[in-house]
Amino acid sequence: MVTIRDVAKAAGVSPSTVSRCFTQPEIVEAATRERVLRIATHLDYRPNRAARGLITGRTGNLGLLLPDLANPFFPSIVKGIQHQAHLSEYQVFVVDTNEDPTVELGLVRSLAKQVDGMILCSPRMRPAELAEAATISPSVLVHRRAGSLPSVTIDNGDAMDQAVDHLAALGHQHIGFVSGPRRSWSGRQRLTGIHKAVAAHGISLDEIGHFAPTFDGGVAAAEGVLLSGVSAVVTYNDLIGLGLLSALRDRGVDVPGDISIVGVDDIPMSAMVQPALTTLSVPKEPSGRLAVDLMLRVLDRPSSRVPPAESLTCQLIVRQTTAPPNPRAAKRTPA
Amino acid sequence: MVTIRDVAKAAGVSPSTVSRCFTQPEIVEAATRERVLRIATHLDYRPNRAARGLITGRTGNLGLLLPDLANPFFPSIVKGIQHQAHLSEYQVFVVDTNEDPTVELGLVRSLAKQVDGMILCSPRMRPAELAEAATISPSVLVHRRAGSLPSVTIDNGDAMDQAVDHLAALGHQHIGFVSGPRRSWSGRQRLTGIHKAVAAHGISLDEIGHFAPTFDGGVAAAEGVLLSGVSAVVTYNDLIGLGLLSALRDRGVDVPGDISIVGVDDIPMSAMVQPALTTLSVPKEPSGRLAVDLMLRVLDRPSSRVPPAESLTCQLIVRQTTAPPNPRAAKRTPA
DNA sequence: GTGAAAGCGCTAACAG
DNA sequence: CTGTTAGCGCTTTCAC
Numbered sequence: 001m002v003t004i005r006d007v008a009k010a011a012g013v014s015p016s017t018v019s020r021c022f023t024q025p026e027i028v029e030a031a032t033r034e035r036v037l038r039i040a041t042h043l044d045y046r047p048n049r050a051a052r053g054l055i056t057g058r059t060g061n062l063g064l065l066l067p068d069l070a071n072p073f074f075p076s077i078v079k080g081i082q083h084q085a086h087l088s089e090y091q092v093f094v095v096d097t098n099e100d101p102t103v104e105l106g107l108v109r110s111l112a113k114q115v116d117g118m119i120l121c122s123p124r125m126r127p128a129e130l131a132e133a134a135t136i137s138p139s140v141l142v143h144r145r146a147g148s149l150p151s152v153t154i155d156n157g158d159a160m161d162q163a164v165d166h167l168a169a170l171g172h173q174h175i176g177f178v179s180g181p182r183r184s185w186s187g188r189q190r191l192t193g194i195h196k197a198v199a200a201h202g203i204s205l206d207e208i209g210h211f212a213p214t215f216d217g218g219v220a221a222a223e224g225v226l227l228s229g230v231s232a233v234v235t236y237n238d239l240i241g242l243g244l245l246s247a248l249r250d251r252g253v254d255v256p257g258d259i260s261i262v263g264v265d266d267i268p269m270s271a272m273v274q275p276a277l278t279t280l281s282v283p284k285e286p287s288g289r290l291a292v293d294l295m296l297r298v299l300d301r302p303s304s305r306v307p308p309a310e311s312l313t314c315q316l317i318v319r320q321t322t323a324p325p326n327p328r329a330a331k332r333t334p335a
Numbered sequence: 336m337v338t339i340r341d342v343a344k345a346a347g348v349s350p351s352t353v354s355r356c357f358t359q360p361e362i363v364e365a366a367t368r369e370r371v372l373r374i375a376t377h378l379d380y381r382p383n384r385a386a387r388g389l390i391t392g393r394t395g396n397l398g399l400l401l402p403d404l405a406n407p408f409f410p411s412i413v414k415g416i417q418h419q420a421h422l423s424e425y426q427v428f429v430v431d432t433n434e435d436p437t438v439e440l441g442l443v444r445s446l447a448k449q450v451d452g453m454i455l456c457s458p459r460m461r462p463a464e465l466a467e468a469a470t471i472s473p474s475v476l477v478h479r480r481a482g483s484l485p486s487v488t489i490d491n492g493d494a495m496d497q498a499v500d501h502l503a504a505l506g507h508q509h510i511g512f513v514s515g516p517r518r519s520w521s522g523r524q525r526l527t528g529i530h531k532a533v534a535a536h537g538i539s540l541d542e543i544g545h546f547a548p549t550f551d552g553g554v555a556a557a558e559g560v561l562l563s564g565v566s567a568v569v570t571y572n573d574l575i576g577l578g579l580l581s582a583l584r585d586r587g588v589d590v591p592g593d594i595s596i597v598g599v600d601d602i603p604m605s606a607m608v609q610p611a612l613t614t615l616s617v618p619k620e621p622s623g624r625l626a627v628d629l630m631l632r633v634l635d636r637p638s639s640r641v642p643p644a645e646s647l648t649c650q651l652i653v654r655q656t657t658a659p660p661n662p663r664a665a666k667r668t669p670a
Numbered sequence: 671g672t673g674a675a676a677g678c679g680c681t682a683a684c685a686g
Numbered sequence: 687c688t689g690t691t692a693g694c695g696c697t698t699t700c701a702c
Contacts, residue, residue: 001695003694003695003696004696004697005695005696013672013673014672014673014674015673015695015697016672016673016674016697016698017671017672017673019696019698020671020672020697023697028671029671029672032671032672046444046445046448047695047696048389048448048694048695049448049449050385050386050389050394050449050694050695051389051678051694051695051696051697052695052696052697053385053678053696054385054386054389054677054678054679054680054694054695054696054697055677055678055695055696055697055698056678056696056697056698057678059385069404069410069413069414070410070411072407072603075404075405076405078404078429078431079404079431079433082429082430082431091428091430091449092428092429093426093427094413094417094429095417096413096414096417098414109381110381111426112381113381113383113384113385114385114426215603242607243607246607246609249609268405268407268550269604269607272550272577272578272581272604272608273607273608274581274584274609336679338678338679338680339679339680339681340680348688349688349689349690350679350680350681350689351680351681351682351688351689351690352687352688352689354680354681354682355681355687355688362687363687363688364687364688367687367688382679382680383678383679383680384680385678385679385680386678386679386680386681386694387679387681388680388694389678389679389680389681389693389694389695389696390679390680390681390693390694391680391681391682391694392694671702672701672702673700673701673702674699674700674701674702675698675699675700675701676697676698676699676700677693677696677697677698678695678696678697678698679694680693680694681692682691682692682693682694683690683691683692684689684691684692685688685689685690685691686687686688686690
């Protein structure tokens with residue numbers, strides 16, 4: 001392993017000078033800098049970040065906590081985060097909590113020493129725990145807001161507006177919202193959002209159950225949707241929408257003929273399925289990038305008050321699971 | 336931040352003793368050990384792994400390189416790797432190369448100092464580069480074999496046997512293999528495997544193009560499949576199979592009525608689509624866990640010759656995209 | 671503008 | 687069994 005001393009010796013300077021060439025290049029004389037850098041390259045010298053971190057207190061690492069990497073919604077976010085982190089020479093530790101809220105805080109603790117900050121993506125822990133996590137390590141929240149912690153979220157209210165506008169324009173008068181996990185921050189946002197949107201249009205809304213945010217959750221929702229007599233639903237996320245779509249078709253219910261479906265997320269699957277799912281596309285890589293930006297800003301001036309919350313807007317993608325309501329369906333739904 | 340000295344002072348012992356309590360508990364007297372550990376817990380002391388690494392030369396981190404986290408095949412592997420790594424108190428740096436072979440080696444270099452070893456998952460680099468990577472950091476390969484590097488792969492030959500057995504039993508006489516990236520190690524394995532399998536059954540095989548291992552790649556493959564006149568195909572992976580399925584249906588070709596499809600991987604989507612894709616399920620989390628085991632074994636005794644290559648077997652999952660050949664289809668295919 | 675010295679938190683000889 | 691000493695690779699005062 002080639003150390004800073006090897007470079008120093010080869011360049012005929014002191015280790016301090018070599019160090020400065022990397023950390024504050026401008027304060028070392030151009031000529032020596034060139035020489036040192038050239039020799040460093042030639043020797044394939046790479047600063048040991050752990051050693052550097054020991055003294056600077058900065059590791060150059062970021063931690064990323066997320067509930068389930070196998071949920072197709074998350075990989076794109078991870079990619080966005082990684083991309084942006086690498087631009088600033090940060091590495092990222094990814095930790096999958098397997099949807100278990102009880103391990104989250106412990107993981108933050110065990111990672112704290114090795115990272116400069118944590119990005120908590122859709123964390124399931126309670127607000128008080130979140131506040132504690134932020135105490136342990138500088139944290140930024142993704143897809144959630146809590147206290148005055150920095151966060152990047154999406155505008156769920158606007159998203160619901162778009163969904164309801166679309167459905168109302170198609171002629172739907174009675175729609176449903178298939179909700180996800182009871183404790184999901186986004187879920188609550190979407191629920192209150194759709195209530196408002198629906199009121200503005202003077203159409204009626206049914207809340208349908210709480211279901212796991214998975215394909216199987218959507219399958220389980222089918223019965224409730226049918227019983228409610230709605231002509232269209234917005235689902236908590238695409239996975240539920242896809243499961244619902246599949247279960248409905250299995251029962252001979254036509255989509256969008258009998259029931260329209262709008263999902264949220266725009267996961268890759270939604271475009272691949274037939275009929276392709278109409279959905280609200282939430283910016284994924286951008287969210288990730290923004291989260292890193294926020295993190296870096298926080299790290300740069302820990303005390304100063306940075307804009308703590310960024311909000312991104314979703315985009316409605318009309319595909320094949322939405323259409324005007326079927327008159328027959330209306331008959332099934334006596335007002 | 337509480338250091339080893341704080342604990343030492345509070346316990347009335349030297350830092351070395353505290354250190355030993357964590358690294359070699361058995362050599363310190365039971366009574367003192369208890370006391371030290373209790374105080375450490377009470378103070379919420381956690382060893383600084385970077386500082387430890389500086390002297391032991393072991394970081395407690397593993398690096399994981401993979402081509403594309405958004406490919407639904409990889410998340411499960413990552414989960415398996417993480418799970419097993421955490422059991423041994425290892426953290427893992429995940430790096431997504433965006434399918435760019437040219438950056439792989441560089442990433443290995445830049446990560447080398449911060450990890451004890453690298454897990455290279457479906458690496459796209461050339462064998463010589465792979466050898467070089469292994470020089471830089473202890474490496475284990477996943478889904479690829481090269482030289483005598485430790486690796487965990489799947490038995491592609493057996494997988495192709497299973498696929499062809501299934502298709503032959505159904506009565507297919509002329510099948511196709513839709514191949515993926517030209518330089519994929521697994522792809523070559525599967526190709527030679529299916530040639531053998533087909534020969535054993537006395538049925539004929541068409542190789543159809545090289546396509547990107549994506550849904551769109553599968554869409555692009557549809558024309559070639561139709562032109563070839565085969566009554567069934569095995570695709571390089573599920574994503575291609577799914578794209579093909581979709582494109583075929585768009586053209587009014589019935590699956591499995593007119594053409595049967597067998598994929599490889601068993602990604603979540605394959606079970607969710609209608610008709611659900613018959614596929615060869617490759618063990619994903621187990622592969623990941625095994626890779627970590629191998630890594631740890633290598634790290635424990637770097638010199639000794641460990642069993643370098645583990646091979647896992649796939650399991651055929653018969654779903655709805657395979658059926659006996661349609662007589663009409665046979666007409667389209669004059670022998 | 672550059673070097674010498676000190677020390678980040680920890681472990682590894684080496685004594686005792 | 688435990689304490690002392692030295693030093694991992696690096697950055698950072700502080701002199702010069």
